[in-house]
Amino acid sequence: MSIILDHVNYVYSAGTAYEKHALKDISLKIEDGQFIGIIGHTGSGKSTLIQHLNGLIRATSGAIYYNGEDIYDKGYPLQKLRGKVGLVFQYPEHQLFETTIFKDVCFGPKNQGLSQNEAELKAFEALRAVGLSERLWYQSPFDLSGGQKRRVAIAGVLAMKPEVLILDEPTAGLDPKGRDEILDQVVRMHRELHITVILVSHSMEDVANYVGRLIVMNRGQVMFDGVPREVFAHYQELEAVGLSAPQVTYLMHDLRRRGLSVDESATTLEEAKASILRALQVGSK
Amino acid sequence: MLRDITIGQYYPADSVIHKLDPRTKLFATLLFVISLFTFRSWAGLALATVFLAVLIRLSKVPLRYMVKGLRAIVVILLITALFNLFLTPGKVLVEWWIFSISYEGLISAGKMTVRLIFLILGTSVVTLTTTPNALTDGLEKALRPLNAIRIPVHEVAMMMSIALRFIPILVEETDKIMKAQIARGADFESGNLIKKAKNMVPLLVPLFISAFRRANDLALAMEARCYHGGKGRTKMKPLQYRRRDAVVYGLVLVYFAGMIAVRILL
Structure with a gap:
């Protein structure tokens, strides 16, 4: 089970003044069960990239394989693919439309051709998985707070039982508390539902603590692809393209420069703390 | 998916037409549209064609881009052409059941189609070369009376x-x-x-x-930002005529006079 992108190119509005080469020769392999972060500046092509993964955008050239099958083959069931590769857009709460939250979450499974009962069961599980309190389920989605609406929207995709869940900037516009809650929820879903999760973000802090693999996009190309500590080691190059490593990386490099022998590749607060304490102990002995 | 809609879409390019004052362009469009409905003879049609071709050429907007806008009116074009084709009395060319096509019908269908196509192309030259803001600025100033x-x-x-x-x-x-x-x-x-x-x-x-x-x-x-309507409001960049606008006004008037002359003389 995997998604393979083979030399994918995408050109917007070819042949007009607005022509833009949004993706340049992208080749990637996304393995089952991975937790991936895609990072990039606005306009780096990350949103375009993820829309290729469920066939919403058709590559100008190149091929995409889902579980070994070419999704551009004639007769390939794209609608089914979209159930397997669930895509949650930016500000997903803007797509809510039903009279109650529960009905809205049922929309996806119903489109998959499930019966009312089955759809409701899926919706039930999905709303549970995003941690939305049961007393809200039969209210209008428009009465909720921003963070809650977003949970409902994520549940709407989750209810289709995707094998891969892609979230485009799931924390955009949320306050720090809402942001942490959503991210923790995503981590829990990855662990408990055993699904592949792809998290798109422009904030290093968001993804550094969670993902196992980090893909950095710049100008339509993959700039770095590896585990976060490897990627953050290039923090100067990241800065050159308008991104930044997590605060921790800077702190550790500064400490190192001032003579404390800490581990610069620490990416999370916990690791940093442990490393600093260790260095201090060594120093005081 | 929906990116093909060209109505009201500005096409950025660096051309004389882009730089003209929007009022000039509005005036020229008005005269061009009127002129389209004055010609009867082939000479008039030829003159209008030349005028439009020069405009499109000068605007530096690809013709392909303009023709895309025509897709929206294909149905109207077809209906107009068919009505003209079948309902114009005159020398009968083909007759079948209750339908008959006359020579005059054929000519008038052709002319009407060309008129409508020119109408759309001519007006889209304006919308493609003028930003919506400039266009409304121009309208506002021109209609101030x-x-x-x-x-x-x-x-x-x-x-x-x-x-x-x-x-x-x-x-x-x-x-x-x-x-x-x-x-x-x-x-x-x-x-x-x-x-x-x-x-x-x-x-x-x-x-x-x-x-x-x-x-x-x-x-x-x-x-x-304290918006309170138009009273006492001034513009940061007031519209100003330049020499090229005067030249274009002149050329358009000459063209219009030419069309009228052709209509009277031929």
Whole structure:
């Protein structure tokens, strides 16, 4: 089970003044069960990239394989693919439309051709998985707070039982508390539902603590692809393209420069703390 | 998906036409449109063709881009052509059952089609080379005399420019919502008319909500900047005629006079 992108190119509005080469020769392999972060500046092509993964955008050239099958083959069931590769857009709460939250979450499974009962069961599980309190389920989605609406929207995709869940900037516009809650929820879903999760973000802090693999996009190309500590080691190059490593990386490099022998590749607060304490102990002995 | 809509879309390029004052372009369009309905002879048609060809050439907008805008009126073109073709009396060329095609019908169908195509192309030269803002600025200034008979020209112009400004935003929004619902398995294509209309609900509800939200935000932002209508309002960049505008006014008038002369003489 995997998604393979083979030399994918995408050109917007070819042949007009607005022509833009949004993706340049992208080749990637996304393995089952991975937790991936895609990072990039606005306009780096990350949103375009993820829309290729469920066939919403058709590559100008190149091929995409889902579980070994070419999704551009004639007769390939794209609608089914979209159930397997669930895509949650930016500000997903803007797509809510039903009279109650529960009905809205049922929309996806119903489109998959499930019966009312089955759809409701899926919706039930999905709303549970995003941690939305049961007393809200039969209210209008428009009465909720921003963070809650977003949970409902994520549940709407989750209810289709995707094998891969892609979230485009799931924390955009949320306050720090809402942001942490959503991210923790995503981590829990990855662990408990055993699904592949792809998290798109422009904030290093968001993804550094969670993902196992980090893909950095710049100008339509993959700039770095590896585990976060490897990627953050290039923090100067990241800065050159308008991104930044997590605060921790800077702190550790500064400490190192001032003579404390800490581990610069620490990416999370916990690791940093442990490393600093260790260095201090060594120093005081 | 929806990116093909060209109405009201500005095509950036560096051309003489782009640089003209919008009022000049509006005036030229008006005369061009009138002139299209004055010609009877082939000479008149030729003159209009040359004028339009020069305009398109000067505008540096690819012809392909303009012709795309014609797709929207194909049906109107067909209906007009057919009515002219079958309902014009005259020397009969072909007759079949109750239908007959006359020589005159053939000619007038042809001319009418050309007129309509020229009409669309001519006006789209203006919309493609003028930003919506410049266009409404031009309209506002050109129609200012109507203030005297209590027509709120500024307010109408403001509404127009907001409406124009919102077309691409709402198109993009529609595209986004559509994609998001397709990602949830929605189907906007198959089924009969009633089913299709029903399938639009997941698109239309979020779109309306978003339109209202945007309108609300915009009104608030305008109020926060003390917008209070057109009274006493000045422009940061007032429209100003330059020499090239005078030249174009002259050329357009010459063209118009030519068309009238051709009509009278030939």
